[in-house]
Each structure stands twice: as structure tokens, then as C-alpha cells.
Amino acid sequence: MSLFRLAWYNLWRNRRRTWITLVALAFSIMLVQTSHNLSTGVYSQMIESGVRAGSGHMTIYRSNYLETRDEKLGFDPQAFIHQLKSMEAVETVLPRIYLGGLAQSSRESRGIVLSGIDPALEQSINPILKRLPAASQLPDTISRKALVGDRLLEELQLKKGSKFVVTLQDRQGEMVSELLRVHAVVHSGIRHLDRSLVMIGRQRAAALAGMPDEVHELALIMKNGVKDIPADEIEALLPANQELNLYFWDEAMTNLANAIKLDYASQQFMFLIILLIVTIGVVNTLLMAVMERTREFGTILALGARASVLHQMLFLEALILGGLGLLIGTFFGSLATWYLVEKGIDLQNWIAGELEFGGVVFDPVMRAVWEPLWMLKIGIYVISLCFLASLYPAYRAGKIVPAESMRK
């Protein structure tokens, strides 16, 4: 006979109460594990589609372009772009130009952002372009064909095939104009983009702005996503004399990064509350068990046990409770995670329209990812919480006065 067995028997004395506590424990653990795994999956989906529609896993800008968006801060990437592309970790490098300007149709005019891109590179990466059929993609970097945001199209009262004029200031400060033709309509789901986006070939845009061969942004798409980015190696390839800076995705896309951080923080707060409530449940269970067993504990003390024996017994009861809850909870948490990894949840059944978060439109099928280390961490938390939960009941048990407990 050991203390462990005694603790084990004791737990099953009040089966119903133990089961209720166990179910609460297991359910909370399942909930916390599953929702963490799901949000981690969704966040990485968001980050992936965010960086692919936006400025990449890493971005190169000149000087303080990120803050000022000063169009004069272009740079010529010829000298190093091939080296970047041939790096093991790099999937592709997307050169881009962004120019503020005015679009005019025969009836209306609107402020726009004219993006110059390399269609051959972008169409396999950028989720906005990926959705378009092959015939709607831009043919090359020099043509006058333009992709126009759907809202902008509406506001300018244009149609597919219509002509419109874009006017902007070139590098010398001269006003320049270009006649473009609507080649296809794009829809990003992000309101301000859809009402300001005009996409054309990069060389046409560069020529218009009088900055041939220059770009404003180099977006690096990595093969392994945000994991293991060799930032130092990339940095080393950048020429020292061009004031070029390298940014991680969360520095370049602070809206998305902050939205995720905030969301995760509020979730962690929820986790904390859930685990706290469960801990109180464990305290309650153990305390009731102590109160019911006053006489028995009194006997054990009378027989010559030190208070520490009762302390150990209650720690064991708490650990068994926590361990069992963890096992059951992790089993169901893994089952739920497995389902969410394999099948996911299709939000289109619930929510009509686009799913936008932090300025990024994401996949309506939410998928979880496995985070075994985090699940282990939660396990350690739960066990520690159960240990903490046993402290007060153990203290009370040790304070029982044998002579008094037996008089009752």
C-alpha cells in the first residue's frame, strides 16, 4: 500500500464529484489546446496570404520609404536581384513600383495608386491575381493594359476594354499622362484597395514616372514562410551605398502584425480565465474532500503521521486529478485538432462576403496546425495549477486537531 493508492482511492470516493471536476478540467484543456492550434493555423494562413498580397515575408526599401512613401526613394536592384533569387530559401523576388496619381474617364476622376508589377512573377504568388483566369492576366511589363479595382471601375463608370487616362508627377516634377485600357477587373476584398488600385506592367510605369529600371519595393517570398528566414545572408547581399533596408513582414505590415498580436493577446486572456476557473474547481473539490474527511485525517494524525503525510496525499490527489484531466483533455483536444487540420471549418457557411482581418483577406476555410510543444506547455501549466490548487486544502488538512476531530 502506498500513499499514491490511498490518494487514488480517495478520489473515487465521491465518483460524481470527481467526474464533474475531471470533465471540466478536460473540457477546458481541450478548448484551450484546440483554439490555440486553430488560431495558430489561421494566423499563419493570414500571414501567408497577407505577405503574398502585400510586401512579402521580407521587404527591401530604400531609406525611410516605409514611413514616407516618398516616390523619389526608388532604387535599381539589377546588381543584386539575381543573387537574391538564387538563394536557397528564396522562392521569388517581386519588384514593384507604387505611384500616386489621378485616373480620369470621360465622366469621372479619382485618386489612385498605380502599381507597376512583373505579371509573370506575380500571378503565381499574389492571391488577387491568382484568382484571375489566364486571359485576364497582364501580358507583359510594357503594355498599356491595366487591371482595375472593381469599385474604382464602378466609380469611374468604366467597363472592360474602356480607355482611361492616368496623370501623375514624374521624377522631374512634370505632370505626365498615359492612356490605359481596362484589361480586367480585380477584387481584393479590401475596400480602399478596390477603390484605388490600378495595376500595370512595371516598365510602363517606370517609364511614365521617369525612373527607368528603378523600383520602390522588393518583396521577398520565402520557401519556408516566416520560419528560418536567413535575414543576415540577405542583408549581406545588399550594396552598402544605396541606403537599402531590410524589413521583416511584421515591420512592413504592422497592421496585420498588430491585429494578430491583439487577437492572440485577448485569446490568451481567455485561456487564463478558463484555467483559473478550473483551478478554483479543483480547489473546491479538494477542500470538500478535506472537510468530509476531517475525522479520518484526525485519525491518521493521531496514529502518528506528520502533517506532511497529509500534505503529500493531497498533492497526489491534485496531481492525479490534473494528470487524468490532462490526458482526457489532450485526447479530445488532439482529436479536434486533427479534424481541424484535415477538414478545417468553412466559414462561408456562416459568414457572407469577404473575410478581412488586419487589412488582409484570408481563406474562408480555417485550418488548425499541430503545436505539440505548446500543448505540452499547457500540460505543465495545468499540472502546476493543480499543485497550487492543493496548497490550501493541504494546509487545512494539516491543521486538523486529532482530539477535536474525533470528539465530533
Added chain:
Amino acid sequence: MMELIQLRNVLKSYQAGVQQVDAVRGVNLQIKAGEFAALAGPSGSGKTTLLNLIGGLDQASAGQVIVEGCNLAECSSVELADFRLQRIGFIFQSFNLIPVLTARENAEFVLMLRKVPAEKRHARIDILFQQLGISGLEQRRPMELSGGQQQRVAVARAMAAEPAVVLADEPTANLDSETATDLLFLMQQLNREQGTTFLFSSHDPKVIGLADRVVNLKDGRIVE
């Protein structure tokens, strides 16, 4: 022969609300090793209080309680726990077996607390169960035993660690009179065969009558 238990002018008073209750009022008592002695007296005369003082479950308000030369007033609570574990065997009125443990596990409990190896525990309990006539009941839970059987398991638990003295507060109060005398005979037998000192309390004249020596209590004092 040296006194096993010595009480000198022992006083014990309780505070019950604003009222002070003097449960034991100046008791002088000596018990020698090997005695089979009874505490007799009406309800409220202080029997339980006195046994608790001797067993180190309670501290005297004044006077000295000396067991095996050890003044219990000078002991810390941990020392008292160790003293009980090593030197005292307890038998309680309502048996106080641990309900989730089997008869054997209950009887072994004190030995387990003393960290006696399993084999030795086993052997010792086998002998005691035989002497007490409860062999074969080892695997039963207290709920599955009669009162008399439960109390015999409790006697085995008290005797298992070969204590200097077994203190039994009304061990027969919850037993019918036949079972009660049977139990007393068994205790007497253990006293004769193993020389263990017994001090027990009772209301029952038949039980008292089996003691070698009777200490009469009344209102917290010894009366002749």
C-alpha cells in the same frame, strides 16, 4: 520497575465560549509497563481527556505528563507525532478505520508510516490477524466487516508496531456485550503474551471488571 506513565498534578481546562471547563483537576497517576488498567467513571468525568493527554493528542494546562521519561509538555507537534508513531497504539470508540483501505492495509497503516518494509509488515499482520481470529478477512473493506471485526482490525493496527502502551478510549462502546467481552479477552491475551501495556476506558462494569487495575474518575479527579 520504572513507571511507564507518570502524571503529576495534571490539570486540563477547556475554554468553551466564555466559560472555562475544568476537565481534569489535579490528577496524579502512575502506570507500570505491562499493566492492564481501566479508567472508569461517569460521562464527562475526564476519561477521554486523560487518555488524550497521555497519548500526546492534547497538552496539559498544568502539571506534567511523562511517558517513558519523556515530558510531553516539552515536545513540539512534530515530536509529538513521532512519539505517537513510535510509542503509542490507539484504539478508538468508533474504530476509525480508513474506509478505502482493506483490513490488511488498515492494520499495516502505522507500519507503513514507520516505513517498515512490505514483507515484514505482511508477516506481522498475518500473526496478529491469527491471534485476533480475523484471518481470511484481510482483503475486506471496513464496510464489509462487523463492528467486532472492525475493532479487531483496529487492535491489530494498534499492536502492529509494538508500541509501549495501547490507549483505548471506550473500545467496546459500539459493540454488543458479548462481542465486547470477547474483544477484552483478546486484548488481555495480547497483554499477557506480549507484555504490552493497556490503558482503556469504559462505562461498562463487565468490561471494567476484566482489568487488573481500575482507576476511578469523577469530575476530573481520581476517587478511591
